[in-house]
Amino acid sequence: MSEPVLSIRDLHVSFPTATVVQGVSFDVMPGEIVGVVGESGSGKSMTARSVLRLLPKSARLGGSIRFRGQEVLDMSPADIRAMRGALVSMVFQDPMTSFNPVLRIGDQIAEAMTLHGQKDRKTLSDRVASLLASVGIGNPKARARAYPHEFSGGMRQRALTAMAVANGPALLIADEPTTALDVTVQDQILQLMRDLNATSGTAILLITHNIAVVASLCRRLIVMYAGRVVEDGPTDEVLTAPRHPYTWSLLQSVPRLDRATGRLVAIKGQPPDPAEPLAGCKFHPRCPWVEERCTRDEPPLEDGVRCWVRPAL
Amino acid sequence: MVIAVASRLLLRRALLAVPLVFAVVALTFFFIRLAPGDPAQILAGDAPTPEFLAQVRAEYGLDQPVWTQFLAFLAKALTGDFGTSLYSKQPVFAVILERFPATVLMTGTAMIVASIVGILVGVASAKRAGSHADTLISSASLLGYSMPGFWVGQLLVLLFSVSLDWFPATGMEAARASYTGWRHIQDVAWHMVLPVTTLALFLLTMIARFTRAAMIDALDQDYVLVAEAKGASRNRILWHHAFRNACVTTITVIGLEFGAVLAGAVVVEIVFGWPGLGRLFYDAIYRRDFPLLTGAFMFSSLIVIGVNMVSDVACALLDPRIRR
Numbered sequence: 001m002s003e004p005v006l007s008i009r010d011l012h013v014s015f016p017t018a019t020v021v022q023g024v025s026f027d028v029m030p031g032e033i034v035g036v037v038g039e040s041g042s043g044k045s046m047t048a049r050s051v052l053r054l055l056p057k058s059a060r061l062g063g064s065i066r067f068r069g070q071e072v073l074d075m076s077p078a079d080i081r082a083m084r085g086a087l088v089s090m091v092f093q094d095p096m097t098s099f100n101p102v103l104r105i106g107d108q109i110a111e112a113m114t115l116h117g118q119k120d121r122k123t124l125s126d127r128v129a130s131l132l133a134s135v136g137i138g139n140p141k142a143r144a145r146a147y148p149h150e151f152s153g154g155m156r157q158r159a160l161t162a163m164a165v166a167n168g169p170a171l172l173i174a175d176e177p178t179t180a181l182d183v184t185v186q187d188q189i190l191q192l193m194r195d196l197n198a199t200s201g202t203a204i205l206l207i208t209h210n211i212a213v214v215a216s217l218c219r220r221l222i223v224m225y226a227g228r229v230v231e232d233g234p235t236d237e238v239l240t241a242p243r244h245p246y247t248w249s250l251l252q253s254v255p256r257l258d259r260a261t262g263r264l265v266a267i268k269g270q271p272p273d274p275a276e277p278l279a280g281c282k283f284h285p286r287c288p289w290v291e292e293r294c295t296r297d298e299p300p301l302e303d304g305v306r307c308w309v310r311p312a313l
Numbered sequence: 314m315v316i317a318v319a320s321r322l323l324l325r326r327a328l329l330a331v332p333l334v335f336a337v338v339a340l341t342f343f344f345i346r347l348a349p350g351d352p353a354q355i356l357a358g359d360a361p362t363p364e365f366l367a368q369v370r371a372e373y374g375l376d377q378p379v380w381t382q383f384l385a386f387l388a389k390a391l392t393g394d395f396g397t398s399l400y401s402k403q404p405v406f407a408v409i410l411e412r413f414p415a416t417v418l419m420t421g422t423a424m425i426v427a428s429i430v431g432i433l434v435g436v437a438s439a440k441r442a443g444s445h446a447d448t449l450i451s452s453a454s455l456l457g458y459s460m461p462g463f464w465v466g467q468l469l470v471l472l473f474s475v476s477l478d479w480f481p482a483t484g485m486e487a488a489r490a491s492y493t494g495w496r497h498i499q500d501v502a503w504h505m506v507l508p509v510t511t512l513a514l515f516l517l518t519m520i521a522r523f524t525r526a527a528m529i530d531a532l533d534q535d536y537v538l539v540a541e542a543k544g545a546s547r548n549r550i551l552w553h554h555a556f557r558n559a560c561v562t563t564i565t566v567i568g569l570e571f572g573a574v575l576a577g578a579v580v581v582e583i584v585f586g587w588p589g590l591g592r593l594f595y596d597a598i599y600r601r602d603f604p605l606l607t608g609a610f611m612f613s614s615l616i617v618i619g620v621n622m623v624s625d626v627a628c629a630l631l632d633p634r635i636r637r
Contacts, residue, residue, distance in 0.1 A: 085543035092542075102557050102632050115524040115544045143623055147633040163543070 003182035005030045005068060005171050005203045006051065006088075012062035013046045013055065013227075016272035021046050022227040023063070025301070028171065031201040033193075035218030035235065037208055037250070041271055043227035044207045048173050051205075052090060053080050068170070086116040089164040093176040095156035105159050106132075106144025112166040131162040135192055154185035161192055168200060175207045190217050212252050215239055223247045226272050227284035232304045241313070243305045245287045248313045281308065318636055319626050321440060326622040334614055341610040342383050343405075343581045345603055352399050352601040373399060376459040386607070395611070396604030400597070405608035409590065415485060416589030418501075420578050423509045424567070427516035428485040429507060432556075432563060434517070435524025439559075442529050450521070457518035463576045466511040480506045483586035516567070516574050523566045527559035534558075568624025572617045 004027035013021035021043040028034050038044045049055050051065055051072065065072040067088060075083070084090075089112075092098050099108055109131060110124045118124060125144070132140035134291040135158040148156060157177065164172055174193065178186035194217060196202055208214055214221055214235060221238045223231040223246065233245040241247040252265040269286040272278045281287070289311040299308045340586050353369045354361075361369075364479065370376040374385065375588040395405045474482035492500045531537065532555050540554045582591030590609070597605040629635045 047424055054538060081544045082547060084541070085542070086406075090539075091543040092535060094535055094541060098539045100540070100554050100557070101535040101634060102561075104552075111540075111545070112543045149634050160539075 001029055003069060004028060004066075005032075006205070007066040007069075008047070008051075009066075010063040011047060011050060011065060012060075013043070013050055014060045014062075015056075015058055015184065015292070019226050021050070021268050022222070022273050024227070024229050025063075026222055026229060028203050028205055028231055030170070030203055031197065032220060032272070033197055033204045033206065033218045034220045034222060035206045035208065035214035036224060037211060037214055038224035039209055039271060041226075041274070042224040044224045047224070048090070048205060048207045049176050051171075051173060052084050052088060054084075054090070058155045082116070085164075085169075087169055088171045088173065089167070089169040090173045090175065091157075091160050091164045091177045093306065094180050095160055096155050096180065098160050099151075099156060101148050102146055103147075104144065105146055105148060105151065109144070109163045109166055109269045112163050117168055131166055132159065135162040136188065137162075153186060154181055157181060157185070157189055158192065161189065161196075165196055165200070165202065169202060171203045171205065172196070172206045173207070176209070177206070178210070178213055179208070186213070193217060211239070211251070222249070226278075227274065228282060228306060229301055230283065230306045232301070243310060243313065244283075244307050245289055245309070245311065245313070246283045249286070249288075281306070315630060319630060322400045322539050322629055322636075323622060324534055325420055330615075330618045330622070333618060334611065337614040338607060338611050341607050342386065342603075343379065345601075345606050346379055347415040348601075350436055350601045352603060355600055356399060365587055386604075395608045398597075398605040400600050400605070405604050406612075408593065408605060409608055409612050412590045412593045414576060415587060416582070416591065419505060419508055419512065419582070419587060419589060420574060422505060423512040424516065424571070425579075426509060426575065427513040427520055428563075428567060430513070431517040431520025432524050432560075434521040434526055435563070436551060436556060436559075438521065438525045439528030439532060439555075442525075442532075447525075451525070451606070454518040454521045456513050458522070460514070461509055462515060463580045463584055465595045466508070467509060467580055469507045470584070480504075482507070508581050508587055511584070512574065515577060516570055519566055519570050519577065520563060524559060524563045526560035528555055531555035557631070561628045561635075564624050564631070568621045571620045571624075573580045575613055575617060 006028040008027070009025045011024040012019065020041075024043070026034070035045065036044045046055065046059075050061055051067070053061075053072065053075075061073055067083065072080070072083075076180050087144075093102040099105065106125070106128045109128045113124055113127060118127075125141075128144050129140040132143055137143050137155060137158060143151075151159065153200070157180075160175070178189050178191075181189065190213060193204055193206070197204055204217075206214065206218060218235050221231075221233065221235040222229055223238065223244065225246045225260075231238060231242065231247045233243075238247060239251065242251055245251055246267075249265070249267045254265060267286055272282050272285070278285075280293070280297055281290075281299055284290045287294065289309045291309055294308055297308075299306050323417055352373070353375055356373075357366050357369050363378050367376070374382055377385070389396065397403065398405055398408050402474070403407055407598060428586050434450060434454070438447045442448045452525055470482045473479045485501060485504050528551075533548075534555075537554055577589035578589065581587065581593055582589045586592070590613070594606070594609045596602075
């Protein structure tokens with residue numbers, strides 16, 4: 001087996017008031033598409049941003065994040081900048097606000113390359129046009145001169161994706177890339193990522209709360225809850241035979257067309273407040289299978305599941 | 314393309330400016346005449362005979378109804394004749410243009426200094442938003458913003474001219490030495506330090522405060538995070554990404570405050586005995602020199618409108634969303 005492109009071990013992210021990521025560990029192999037699902041506040045975005053060290057100043061990081069064997073948490077600011085956008089790039093949630101409104105789209109895409117050494121204007125403009133064409137934007141030479149407000153939301157997200165892959169990164173982190181888009185446009189973006197992965201072998205870490213998106217794209221799925229990984233396994237296994245009560249509850253709350261589920265089951269209760277310490281398994285107050293030791297000791301992540309009980313689901 | 318956009322915008326603003334200038338002129342014309350004081354009295358000197366007063370009034374058309382005077386003024390203005398100063402007997406615009414360079418020199422320098430320093434202070438303060446340095450800068454700029462120009466001017470004179478004797482207190486050049494060439498430029502620059510500082514202080518604090526707020530807003534936007542994720546350095550994010558957005562606010566503030574700067578220049582010129590338009594206007598008010606005052610207001614409103622046109626066009630060129 002080859003070296004993982006990304007290897008996260010026991011990652012902790014804390015703010016002065018709360019710890020939002022606690023002991024997250026997983027690997028991403030070259031060319032692999034890994035989905036991370038979880039509800040808002042589960043720590044999935046913070047985990048993703050930690051990889052590029054794009055956290056607010058007040059955040060404290062602990063543990064280890066290795067990119068191609070190199071420790072990201074020990075890198076100098078210059079090394080991190082050299083990595084950002086070149087080796088590891090990121091697509092964010094809201095295409096409407098991700099482009100600078102006063103700069104041309106083409107110039108912003110070109111900037112991703114000039115920041116990493118490409119200065120030749122002719123090469124840049126050709127590369128920008130071919131990138132825009134590759135994400136399905138017609139008349140790319142002319143569209144490169146457009147400003148963000150002249151693009152639709154779907155076009156912007158495609159252009160952002162083009163910008164993220166401009167330097168042929170080894171890893172693309174997509175943080176809710178389709179959340180703000182129409183369903184039809186969502187599909188285009190997912191197809192784009194699939195193509196990208198197939199043609200250039202870019203590994204993708206896809207952060208989402210949408211299980212359908214994960215199901216269509218990812219071979220591996222990581223489920224996060226309250227700053228922890230609670231389940232990690234091949235997507236089809238996790239979706240058809242979940243082993244953690246939280247994953248199971250999550251799937252019960254998703255509407256399905258292929259079977260009559262009757263009423264959707266909402267997970268009762270609220271996720272724990274990260275500012276309030278909670279003993280034991282973080283899901284125990286909402287878990288139907290809760291046992292005495294679940295309230296006392298936190299279960300370890302073993303064999304891809306973080307659960308003491310492991311009920312037959 | 315840029316030139317096409319700029320000229321189209323300028324033309325539209327220029328068309329809007331015509332009624333504005335007319336309104337300024339009309340209001341000035343009537344309001345001056347509502348003010349107490351009679352120019353004929355001032356022109357005729359102490360204890361004139363009633364006959365002499367009537368003669369002076371007739372000579373300057375001051376015996377006509379105000380409306381007739383206004384129409385006569387407009388008719389002449391259309392031919393480029395804006396009247397004659399009652400005091401100096403020179404054509405109004407010639408008098409104004411003679412004093413104009415001194416004011417341009419001082420106001421222009423103050424604007425440039427205030428813009429550069431204000432932007433640097435605002436950006437530096439936004440970069441460290443919430444820190445002690447930021448609090449200090451904000452308090453200092455609030456102080457600078459709250460102090461009236463005439464008072465600041467006198468304090469500076471007391472400290473730097475009277476006590477320390479570093480800079481001259483009045484005038485534009487040394488009266489006894491007639492310098493030429495480089496030495497002359499140095500001399501004028503020396504005389505400019507205190508008045509320019511006084512005038513720039515208010516605008517500087519305005520620019521710093523608005524730039525700081527606009528920068529904090531811009532730095533909080535998603536596109537800044539995206540630029541960071543591309544590998545942009547802190548300085549590039551600050552200037553290329555955030556300031557490109559924030560400077561629209563800065564330029565708007567400069568344009569809007571220009572009128573206040575010009576008004577401030579009147580005060581500063583009087584405090585420092587600067588031989589510019591401010592001094593001229595002040596004297597014209599004192600002497601009830603109606604034609605000169607009308608010309609003065611018309612001239613300054615034209616400048617203010619012109620500066621605002623330039624700032625509007627600059628904003629439109631910098632922010633494509635404003636263009637159309």
